[in-house]
Amino acid sequence: RSDIPQYCVYEEGQLVKTVSSLQSYSGQSTTGSALQAVKSGSLSDMVSFYLGCSFGFEGKLKEAGIPVRNVDQGRNVSMYRTSVPCVPNGVFCCPLVVTMRPVPAGFLDAAVEVTHQNPLAHGAPVHIGDPALLGIPDLSKPDYGEPVEFQPGDVPVFWACGVTAIEAIIHSRPSLAFSHSPGCMFLCDIPDSSIRTLPSESPSTESNPGQTPICLSFSHNPLFYSLVSKSAAASIRLLEEIIIDDPGQRGIRALFVEDELLRSCLALSHSSSVAITTGFPTHYMHSPPDETDGPPGAIAMATMLLSLGKQVTLLTDSRALEMNEAMVTEAVRKGVLKAAIPVVAFEDRGPESALHFLCHHGDPSRPRYDHLVAIERSGRAEDGNYYNMRAINIKHLVDPIDDLFIAAKKIPGITTTGIGDGGNELGMGKVKEKVKTLMPKGDLIACNVPADFAITAGVSNWGGYAVACGLYLLNTCASHQRYLRRGLGLDPAASRAQLQDWSTNLPSVQKEESFLATLVRLGIRSGKTGNLGMEVDGLTFHPTHSEMINRLLDATLEPRT
Helix, strand or coil, X not given: CCCCCCEEEEECCEEEEEECCCHHHCCCCCCCHHHCCCCCCHHHHCCCCCCCCCHHHHHHHHHCCCCCHHHHCCCCCEEEEEEEECCCECCECCEEEEEEEEXXXXXXXXXXXXXXXXXXXXXXXXXXXXXXXXXXXXXXXXXXXXXXXXXXXXXXXXXXXXXXXXXXXXXXXXXCEEEECCCCCCCCCCCHHHHCXXXXXXXXXXXXXXXXXXXXXXXXXXXXXXXXXXXXXXXXXXXXXXXXXXXXXXXXXXXXXXXXXXXXXXXXXXXXXXXXXXXXXXXXXXXXXXXXXXXXXXXXXXXXXXXXXXXXXXXXXXXXXXXXXXXHHHHHHCCCCCCCXXXXXXXXXXXXXXXHHHEHHHCCCXXXXXXXXXXXXXCEECCCCEECCXXXXXXXXXXXXXXXXXXXXXXXXXXXXXXXXXXXXXXXXXXXXXHXXXXXXXXXXXXXXXXXXXXXXXXXXXXXXXXXXXXXXXXXXXXXXHHHCCCCCCCCCCCHHHHHHHHHCCCCHHHHHHHHHHHHHCCCECCCCXXXXXXXXXXXXXXXXXXHHHHHHHHHHCCCC
């Protein structure tokens, strides 16, 4: 009743006063309509909740050498009411409140690890990056506490806050309730080290260090970081290493950029609506001119994204619209694709066409998609033409879908991925200087249009398979799932039904062989040889592609530590 410096008193959800003691509410009668239910000794009938506080980990941050700006500036921590709703329970329903601490970018991993080890003091951050993504309009105007000044290179890091309980009181409107005044905390006599234990349903990081999360950025506009456990990140990095195998001896490893797969998967995991484009009409003398590399990887990504609850659209050339619709129909019928997805074409009707295609009513604040993926999609070269690996111009067969990737660079909230195996694919402009220098005829064929992430693979389809596997790994990672939920709700493992659905929608030898047969029936040929048969880029499905699929599945489904 007098253990903290200041209490808040609420009547019908309204703050009526602050007091230094609650003694007056115990053992005495009170008057007033709002307090009629409060009788002598009523505090003994009330329930008290002691919530962890982020102040509990500030000492640990300082021990790790991490600046704590609010302490250094002699200010209370900044606290903000977000637009993120808490999980409702009975009459309790309110927005999440968070604390914010500016952390130098180079200390983010350390800050995440230190606070992850203090789960009873809110644990790891629930958001790192742009405050607008939490519905916070202005960091200089906290709802509770005081504003804290940033230093150059600082990143805003947000943790769940016990002041959320005050919001629960305000929204549930009990006749009488008490809380601490923000910043006036209860100090217990239990040493911090004795409560640094994880809930029983979560594995201890001391016995399982692979569960410690690491922090990676995946967007600069807006600034957005995500968390993933060390073990899940290691598994995705293994996938990235597997797909760089180069049986065609193209020298593709020279284009490899580390962690592009991991960052792309993180961006896709945070997305809600994804557009995937594919199609490389290398066989310009045939009808259809397309190749068997690209569509299988696109469908593999699409079905995993659907399994995770994302909206997916397949984007193609006008000339190939019917072929892609038939491809999707057959994929659904054969169980390769989880459900039908829209197939659309992009037409250039003027300078604003790309903006109107990507955003509702051409409004950059209302993007229709938050991620674009190009896999084995012919990419525009520096001279404005489109070239196959033999340096033949195929521009007459290609719609300007590149314009969407260019426009997306200027639209906040849209990230992009390019997957390729030669450097002339859409999105591989990110590594164009390497392509020009190291790939045959690279100075002519190199794609000039970059993506945020450029995934290099020995065969582009393998990159699509790896993305599907990477998404599975992220969604079975407790650290990443907690971050996606903003730390809200219980921390359950995925249900058996969910796991079964996700694993069913991973690529498999049976599904990919079946889908390749569909492409062959549609007249789609192998890229390198032009053969109308069960091969991709001149490599037969058995053993090359089937073995690759099994290697990726083994790396994905192997138990992690």
